[in-house]
Amino acid sequence: MFKAIFTNSFGILFSRILGFIRDLLTASTLGASIYSDIFFIAFKLPNLFRRIFAEGAFTQVFIPAFARASKKAVFSANIFLIFLSIILIITLLVNLLPGIFTKAIAVGFSDETIEIASPYVAINFWYLPFIFAMTFLSGMLQYKNHFATTAFATALLNISLIVALLLAQEENDAIIVYYMSFGVVIGGLLQLLVHILAIQKMGLMKIAFGGFKYLKVKSKLIQKETSKFKKEFFPAMWGNSTAQVSAFLDTFLASFLLTGSISYLYYANRIFQLPLALFAIATSIALFPKVSRYLKNNDETHALANLKKAFWFLAYLLTFSTLGGIILSREITWLLFEHGAFDAHDTQNTSQVLMMYLIGLIPFGLQKLLVLWLYAKQMQLSAAKIATASLITYTAFALALISPMGVSGLALASTVGGVVSFILTVRVFGLKNFFDIIRSKNLIYLLISSTVFIFLLLVFKNFIQAYI
Template sequence: MFKNIFTNSFGILFSRILGFARDLLTASVLGANVYSDIFFIAFKLPNLFRRIFAEGAFTQAFIPAFTRSKNKAVFSIHIFSTFFLVIALLTLAVNLFPEAATVAIAVGFEKETITLAAPYVAINFFYLPLIFAVTFLSTFLQYRHHFATTAFATGLLNIALIAALLLSKEESDATIVTYLSYGVVAGGLLQLFVHLAAVKRLGLNRLLFGGVKYFKVKALRIKEETRNFNRQFFPAIWGNSTAQFSAFLDTWLASFLATGVISYMYYSNRIFQLPLALFAIATSIALFPRVSRYLKNGKHTEALAYMHKAFWFLAFILTFSTLGGFVLGEEITWLLFERGAFSREDTLNTSAILQMYMLGLLPFGLNKLLLLWLFARQQQMKAAKIATLTLGTNILFSLLLITPLGGVGLALASTISGFIGFFATARTFSRQEFLAIISLKKTVILLLSSAVFTLFLLFAKELIHAYI
C-alpha cells in the first residue's frame, strides 16, 4: 500500500513544486490585478473538471464497474466515446458563446471585464477534452497498479505554463494571459502523449483496439452494465467533488468583491491543495483499487485493515500540516510570493485566507479517505447526499460571512462545510467498522505530539522574525 502512496505522493510533490514555481512566477509577473483575476477565472472551469476527473471522482465510479464488467474492452470504449462526445459538444458551445460562459463563472464581473475575459475562457476550455482523455487512460494504468505516469504527468502542465510565462514576461498583461492560455492547452497535449505511451508500453492498447473492433458485435451485451454505471456515475461525481465545487463557489462569490480577492483566494488555495493532494488524494488513489477488490471478493477484514493504516497516516500528517500552515501562514506566503508585482499587502491578505483554508485540511483529507469506502461498496447515492449537505452548508455560511469577512469569510465557510462533510460520512459507517479504524491510544499520541509541534512552530516563527 505505502509503496503506491509514496509513488503518488512523490509524483504529486514533483508536480506541485513546479506548480509553486509557476505561481511564484505568475505572482511576480502579473501580481494580483484584473488580468491575474481574468486568467484564474478563465482556467477555473476546465481546472474544476480536471480535479473532478483526475483526482479520483471519475476513477472511483469507473473502476468498480470496469472490474465487474464481463466485456471490459467494449464497456470501456462505450463509456469513453459517450463522455468525450458530451465534453466536445460542451467545449464547442463555450467557444461559440464565450461571454455567456464567462458570466456563468464570474457573474460579479463588470461587462467590460467579461468582454476582456471571454476569449481566454474559450481557449482554456480546450484543455477539458484533453484532460478527460488523460483521466480515462489513467484508470487503465491504475487498474494495473501503475501510478507513476499519472502522478508525474501533471508536472507537464506546469512546465508548459512556466515556459509561457518566461516567453512573455516582457510583454503586456493581456499578451501574458494569452500565452498562459495556450500554455494550458499545450500542457494537456503533453499529458495525453505520455499516457498514450504508457498504455502502449503496458500492452493496454490492445484492450482499447479490441473494444473498438468488437463494439458493434458486443454492444448489446453491455447494456445492463452501462445502465448500472450511469446510475452510479453522477452520484459518485457529486459525492467525491465537494472540495472542488466549494473552491469554485468561492471564486464565483469572490467576483463580487474587490479586485485582487480572486487572486488571493487562488494563491492561498494552491498552498492548501498541496498537502491535500500530496497525502489525502495520493492515498485514496493508491488505496482504492485494492480496497475495491477486497470488498468484491468478500475480504472485509483485510479492507478495513488497510483503511485503519491509511486513516492514521493521514490523521498525523494532515494535523501537522494544518498546524504548520496556520501558524506560519504569513511566512509561507511571504516566502513563496512576495516579490515583483506581489506586495506586502497582498501577502497579508493571502495569508489571512490561507489560515482559514488550513483549518479545513484535516476534515477534507479524512473525508476523502472515508468516501473511498462508500464508493468501493458502490454506495454512491449516500456519498451524493453527504455532498449535498456539505455544499449546502458551504453556501449558507458563505452568504452569512462574505459581507463581514470578505474572502476570509468564504474560506472559513469552506472549512465549516468540510467538518460537516466529515462527520456525516463517518456516520455512514457501522459502529463495528468505525471502531476498527479508530484507536484511543493513537488519538492521545496525536494530541500530545500536536501540542509539542505547535510549541516548536511558535518558536520557529519568533526565530524567523528575529532574522528577517
C-alpha cells in the first residue's frame, strides 16, 4: 500500500513543482489582471466537467464494476462509448455557443469581457475528451495496481503550459492566453498518448480496445452490468462534483468582486491543493483498489486495518501542512508568486485567502480517505447526500460572508462546507469504526509533535521576516 502511496505522491509532487513553475510564470507574466482572470475562467469550465465525468466519480464506480464484469472488454468498450459521446456533444455545444457557457460561469463579467473570454473557453474545452479517454485507461491501470503512469502524466499538462508561456513571453496578454489555451489541449493529448503506451506495455490492449470488435454481438450480455453502472454512477458523479460546483460558485461570486479576486482564489487554491493532492488524494487512489477487494470478499477486518494505517499517516502530514501553511502563508505566497506583475498587494490578498482554505485542510483530506469506504461498499447515494449537505452549507456561508469578508469569505465558506462533509461522512462510516481508529497513542504523539512544530515555525518565521 505505502509503495503505491509514495509512487502517487512522488508523481503528484513532480507535477505540482512544474505546476508552481507554471503558476510563477503566469503570475509574473499576467499578474492578477483581467487576462489572468479570463484564462482561469476558460480553464475552469473543462476542469469542472473533467472532475464530474472523468476523474473521481468515474474511477470510483468503474474499478469495482470492471472487477465484477464477466465480459470485461465488451463492458469497458460500451461504457467508454457512452461517456465519450456525451462529452463530445457537450464540447461541441460549448464551441458553438461559447458566450453562453462563459456567461454562466462568470456572470459578473461585462459583455465586453465575456466576448474576449469566449474563444478561450471554446479552445480549452477540447481538453475534456482527451482527459476522459486518459481516465478510462487509467482506471484499467489502477485495477492492475499500476499507478506510476497516471501519477507522472499530470506533469505533461504543466510542461505544455510552461512551453506555451515561454514561447509567448514577447507577446501581448491576449496572445499569451491563446498560447496557454492551446497548451492545455496539447497537454491533454500528451497525457492520453502515454496512457496508451502504458496499456500496451502492460499487455492490456485486448481488454482496453478488443471489446469494440464484439460490442454489437455481445452487448446484450452486459446489459445488466451496464444498467447497474449507470445507476451507481450518477449518485457518485454528484457526490464527487459538489466540490467542483462550489469552486464554480466561488468563481461566479468572485466575478462580482474587484478585478484580481478570481486570480487570488486560484493562486491560493493552488497552494492549498498541493498537500491535499500530494497526501490525501495520493493515499486515497492507492488505497481504493485494495479496500474494494477486501470488502468485495467480505473482509472488513483487513479493510479497516489498512484504512487505520492510512488515516494516521495522513493525519500527521495534513496537520503539519496546515500549521506550516497558516503560520507561513504570507511568506509562502511571497516566495512563489511575488515577481513581475504580481505585487505585494496581491501577495497580501492571496495569503489571506490561503489561510481560510488551510483551516479546512485536515477535514477535507481525512474525508477523502473515509469516503472511500462508502464507495467501496457501493453506498454512492449516501455519499451524494453528504455532498449535497456540504454544498448547501457552502452556498449559505458564501452568501453570508462575501459582503463582510470579500474573497476571503468565499474560501472560509468552502472550509465550513468541508467540515460538514467530514462530520457527516464519519457518521455514515460508523462512529464505532471511527473511534476505533482514533483511540490510539498516535493522538497523543500528534498533539505533542504539533506543539513542538508550532514553536519551531514561529522561530523560523521571526528569522525570515528580516528578509521579506
